[in-house]
Every structure is written in C-alpha cells, then in structure tokens.
Amino acid sequence: MKDFVPKRGLRNGHVMTVYCWGKRRAFPTLPAPTARHFDVEPGARVLAHCHWQDARDRSPALIALHGLEGSSSAHYMRGLAAKAYARGFNVILLNQRNCGGTEALSEGLYHSGLTADAAHVIAEIGSQGIDRVVMAGYSLGGNLSLKLAGDYGEAPAPSLKGVCAISPVMELAECVQALERRQNFVYQWNFVRLLKARMRRKAAMYPDRFPIERLDRVRTVREFDEYFTAPHFSFEGASDYYFRASAMRVIDRIRIPALIITSEDDPFVPSGRFRDPHVRANPHLNVIVTKHGGHCGFAAEPNGHDDGYWAETQIVDFAERVTK
Numbered sequence: 001m002k003d004f005v006p007k008r009g010l011r012n013g014h015v016m017t018v019y020c021w022g023k024r025r026a027f028p029t030l031p032a033p034t035a036r037h038f039d040v041e042p043g044a045r046v047l048a049h050c051h052w053q054d055a056r057d058r059s060p061a062l063i064a065l066h067g068l069e070g071s072s073s074a075h076y077m078r079g080l081a082a083k084a085y086a087r088g089f090n091v092i093l094l095n096q097r098n099c100g101g102t103e104a105l106s107e108g109l110y111h112s113g114l115t116a117d118a119a120h121v122i123a124e125i126g127s128q129g130i131d132r133v134v135m136a137g138y139s140l141g142g143n144l145s146l147k148l149a150g151d152y153g154e155a156p157a158p159s160l161k162g163v164c165a166i167s168p169v170m171e172l173a174e175c176v177q178a179l180e181r182r183q184n185f186v187y188q189w190n191f192v193r194l195l196k197a198r199m200r201r202k203a204a205m206y207p208d209r210f211p212i213e214r215l216d217r218v219r220t221v222r223e224f225d226e227y228f229t230a231p232h233f234s235f236e237g238a239s240d241y242y243f244r245a246s247a248m249r250v251i252d253r254i255r256i257p258a259l260i261i262t263s264e265d266d267p268f269v270p271s272g273r274f275r276d277p278h279v280r281a282n283p284h285l286n287v288i289v290t291k292h293g294g295h296c297g298f299a300a301e302p303n304g305h306d307d308g309y310w311a312e313t314q315i316v317d318f319a320e321r322v323t324k
Contacts, residue, residue: 168260
C-alpha cells in the first residue's frame with residue numbers, strides 16, 4: 001500500500017475534513033443507479049441504490065455503508081461506487097433506516113451497532129447468486145462493518161470475503177467525548193441539526209410514537225442518544241448504548257480480512273484505540289494509521305487516472321484482492 005500524501009494545503013485535520021465534506025464532485029462514468037428495497041424485518045424496509053454489472057451473478061459485490069445522518073448520495077459513497085463499478089463490481093449503496101429521505105419506510109430508528117440490516121442484505125443477494133461480497137463503511141458505517149464481522153465470529157457468512165472501515169467510530173464513547181470538545185463545536189452542531197430535523201420528520205409520519213417534546217432539550221449527540229436512541233432500543237442509557245454498540249467489544253473475534261484506515265489528525269476519532277492490544281493482536285486486521293487525512297477525508301493530488309480520493313482506491317484494491 002502506498003503511503004498517503006495529502007493534497008497541498010490539507011495537512012490540517014479540520015481543513016481536510018471540511019474540504020472533503022464541502023467539495024463538489026462529479027462522476028460522469030458512473031451510470032444511474034437502480035433503486036432497490038430490502039425488507040430487513042417486519043416494519044423495517046431500507047433503500048439501496050445499486051449499480052449492477054451486466055453479468056450480475058458472476059461479479060463480486062461491494063456494499064457501502066454511510067456515516068451518521070449520511071445517505072447513499074454522499075460524495076464518498078458515489079466516489080467509491082464509481083471506482084468499484086469501473087473495476088467490475090456490483091455496487092450497493094445502502095441507506096441506514098430512515099436515511100436518504102426514507103423515514104416512511106421503517107417504523108423505528110437506526111443506531112451505530114445495528115448490523116442485522118447489512119447481514120440481511122448479504123444473505124438476500126447471496127440467495128440470488130452473488131457469492132463474493134465485501135462490505136465497506138465510513139465512520140458509523142465503519143463501526144457497523146467491523147461489528148458485523150465480529151458478530152459473525154467463527155461463522156461468517158460464506159459470501160462475505162472481507163470488510164473495510166474508514167475513520168470508524170469503533171469506540172463510540174470516546175468519539176462522542178471528543179465531539180464535545182470546544183474545537184469540534186461545528187461538527188456537533190451539524191450532527192444535532194440533522195438528527196433533530198429527521199426526528200421531526202419521523203414524528204410527523206408516526207404521531208405519538210416518539211417523545212418529540214424532548215427535542216428542545218437536545219444540544220449534543222449524547223443528549224439525543226439519551227432521549228431517543230437508547231430508550232428506543234431498550235439500552236439503559238447513552239453510555240450503555242455506546243458500550244454495547246461499539247465494534248471494540250467484538251474486534252478480537254473478527255475472522256475474515258479487515259482493512260481499517262484512520263488518521264492521527266481525525267478531529268473526533270482518537271487514534272489511540274487503533275493501537276489497542278486487542279486490535280494489534282488480531283492477524284486478520286490490517287490497520288493503517290496515517291499522519292494526515294482528517295475524518296473520512298484522505299484527499300491526495302489527482303493524477304491522470306485517479307481523482308485523488310486515496311481511501312476509496314484502497315478499498316477497491318483490497319476488495320479485488322479478497323474476492324479473486
């Protein structure tokens with residue numbers, strides 16, 4: 001793997017993060033996706049935007065998972081899709097429950113450790129002949145990818161050949177604590193703004209289902225999880241939710257190839273956890289901690305055949321290796 005060299009002017013983690021969040025990107029070679037719904041459990045349907053190869057059942061699949069309050073239209077999801085599709089992969093850009101404008105499709109909410117939906121998608125496409133799958137997730141989606149592999153333990157789905165995690169929030173409590181630092185106010189404000197707006201849309205569709213009157217008290221992600229996420233999923237509180245939903249609880253149980261990429265200058269994913277003995281001792285994990293990269297950024301200088309989004313290329317290279 002080539003070392004990551006950031007694009008000029010992006011050696012600051014905050015600058016890299018904001019640049020990659022706001023930079024407009026175009027994907028002229030990526031065909032329009034096909035919408036597909038997966039009924040993951042009674043009362044819960046998720047939407048995926050799929051890019052299918054002509055020989056669908058003879059091509060491997062890459063399932064991509066977005067971050068908190070993201071969607072299948074996030075630039076990193078589409079950028080990954082463009083690269084993977086060009087190399088012969090079916091690509092499934094999976095929305096979490098209620099994300100991507102799908103509040104009406106599911107009665108409940110989603111959370112950072114809800115791996116059952118991704119497992120259902122793997123099983124369903126497997127029943128239709130796609131027997132080589134790689135799952136890649138960003139931030140919250142990265143935690144989900146790693147936790148899914150750990151939940152499988154010694155008996156992974158036969159078709160799941162590997163997982164990737166970019167800037168994964170795999171110890172949720174530490175990441176939420178970092179998010180509460182003064183210098184991370186803008187990130188916290190943006191997440192809370194999106195969470196509250198979605199909850200209001202959700203409550204309008206499912207009246208009297210959620211304690212919407214509590215929204216005015218919510219100023220942080222932790223408060224949102226305390227009032228909404230944790231009680232909805234029967235956690236004892238936000239702290240219990242963060243502990244039980246974190247991939248770190250099962251990281252030592254992963255038995256398939258896993259690629260983890262994070263950076264030292266990520267504003268709210270502390271890098272120390274990636275050197276934990278439970279992580280380093282697992283031979284199935286390939287952990288790359290770069291000096292620069294921000295949160296889900298990793299923008300390098302483009303060249304003649306690559307737009308410079310380094311992590312996306314590493315995912316596709318990894319996916320090719322494990323699906324041969």
